Amino acid sequence: MLLGRVTGTVTATAKDASLVGGALLLVEVPAGEIIALDTVGAGKGDQVIVTTGSAARLPSGATGAPVDASIIAIVDSVSKA
Amino acid sequence: MLLGRVTGTVTATAKDASLVGGALLLVEVPAGEIIALDTVGAGKGDQVIVTTGSAARLPSGATGAPVDASIIAIVDSVSKA
Amino acid sequence: MLLGRVTGTVTATAKDASLVGGALLLVEVPAGEIIALDTVGAGKGDQVIVTTGSAARLPSGATGAPVDASIIAIVDSVSKA
Amino acid sequence: MLLGRVTGTVTATAKDASLVGGALLLVEVPAGEIIALDTVGAGKGDQVIVTTGSAARLPSGATGAPVDASIIAIVDSVSKA
Amino acid sequence: MLLGRVTGTVTATAKDASLVGGALLLVEVPAGEIIALDTVGAGKGDQVIVTTGSAARLPSGATGAPVDASIIAIVDSVSKA
Structure with a gap:
């Protein structure tokens, strides 16, 4: 996944009709x-986690939509300590 | 997805026979x-949204075609405000 | 897809046995x-169109072959007019 | 796969609910x-092996999670001798 | 596919248990x-052909393994004549 x-x-x-109602974010x-x-x-x-490829259609809000990237989390923290 | x-x-x-009738755009x-x-x-x-990978075959006009990229929207606006 | x-x-x-008889082009x-x-x-x-990922196995000549890239068209013209 | x-x-x-309990590592x-x-x-x-794409959801701990990258091994050695 | x-x-x-017995090559x-x-x-x-993505799991020795890249051929010749 990607940090974004x-x-x-x-x-x-x-x-595409299946995108109606979905928020497309840059x-x-x-x-x-x-x-x-x-x-x-x-x-x-927001700092977010983006998943790509067929994984992008697994969240309930993305099922069947022709998407190859979905935001699946809003990041609380990234720790490198 | 990609802005293009x-x-x-x-x-x-x-x-490939399944591409007959489809518009292939650069x-x-x-x-x-x-x-x-x-x-x-x-x-x-046109500014468009391109989806890639298996998602490219989900729009009704692309089912079964050996494509890895499809245009799924014509962009109205990109807002960064 | 890619222009190549x-x-x-x-x-x-x-x-892999399933590649026997298939032409592998650079x-x-x-x-x-x-x-x-x-x-x-x-x-x-030849100028060609290459499709990648799971799409590469959709043409009849590629079914079941462990390929991630297939040539699906020989280009007649690319017009940017 | 990727060495990481x-x-x-x-x-x-x-x-995404299916990520609860999973460790997301950078x-x-x-x-x-x-x-x-x-x-x-x-x-x-740790030096690890990362698999990407749909393969990332094959390990038992990842089934159904909207992930496109999973750590599938902790490396003992990389030999180039 | 990639020449490697x-x-x-x-x-x-x-x-991952399904990797036991498999040779992981750099x-x-x-x-x-x-x-x-x-x-x-x-x-x-050896000069080899590597296939990536879901294709990597099609060879018999890779079925079910969480791999995104497999060696599917040992190259005899690459001709550009």
Whole structure:
């Protein structure tokens, strides 16, 4: 999974029907900016965990949606001590 | 998913039968240029959302096609406010 | 998918049984050189479309083969007009 | 798979329910830092093997969790002799 | 698939049970060093073909193992003539 920071939102009217009602957030991850479906109520500025590939469709809010990246957690702490 | 810009079209006669009738568009994404199957009527110059991997075959227009990237939305706005 | 150019062929005697009879072509794609299973009769110098991941096993000639990249079209034209 | 080094831990309260009880470790791999679900009792400083994609959900401790990276071994030795 | 060169072996006692008995080889591929499960008897110095993602679990020796990369052929020749 990827550690990321929510930097914005993306809106689209013409889209796959299964995306209706889903929040598409812009997330800064190590390799650059991606779009991820939010499944835990994340918002701008939150540090989040993004899962990719087929895992992105496992959260209940993402089932059947044509997504390859989902936010699955809002980070409390990253400890390297 | 990836934020991209449609930059052109790719045509091919010798191709997998399941691709017949599908629009293969050239899309500029952060890591470079890829080819994606259009499933929402996107056209040149449109800012789009591209999904990759097995997700690319979930839109109704892509079922069973050997594609690893599909356009699933035409972007209205990207807000970073 | 990836736009690529066939640059050569790879032969192997000691290989997975399901690869016997399949043409393994060397293809130059944006990120470098990969090996792809040919499913449309491509040859050296052809500009091709390569699909990756589980999509690579959907063409009839690739079913069950342990491949993660297949050539699914020979390009006629790429138009950016 | 990727050779990695555990560098820390990530905690999150707001997360997908299936992640509860799982240890999310920060792992340095060749391409940078990722988060992986631990399935073998790895700890900080351990050299580990990380598997990615759908393989990450095969270990018993990861079944059904929306993860795309899991630690599947603690390395004893890497020999290049 | 990736053209690679076997550069070493990785051993691990604490590992997923399904990896017991499998040879985990270090392989130099274009993007750097990865670990792949050997399924064709490859050894150090061999030029090999590595398949990745879910394809890596299709060879008989890899079924059910949590691997995302497997060696599926030992290369005889790469011809660019």
